[in-house]
Amino acid sequence: MGTLEEVERLSASEGPGISSQSERKSVGRPEGGTADWDDLDWQVLFDERAGILEYDEGLPRVAASRLARQQIDEQRRRSRQ
DSSP, rough: OOOOOHHHHHHHHHOOOOOOOOOOOOSSSSSSSGGGOHHHHHHHOOOHHHHHHHSOOOHHHHHHHHHHHHHHHHHHHHHHH
16 A cells, blocks of 8 residues: 655655646646645645555545545645644
């Protein structure tokens, strides 16, 4: 099963992506790490994490979403400290 460390490694190695060209001016994550992320960045990371947990870890969609939300909320809380 995925861990918070895996989420942190994912966020460090891959940016949150782009939802549309009009919403993002540059590809990848904002400079300065997750402390500078906005709600869209966190949502994209959550979507990616839930997908990984569902497809790679084999969790049911609801369980994958629940675990991803817990992991991302914890990472977001840590980034604010």
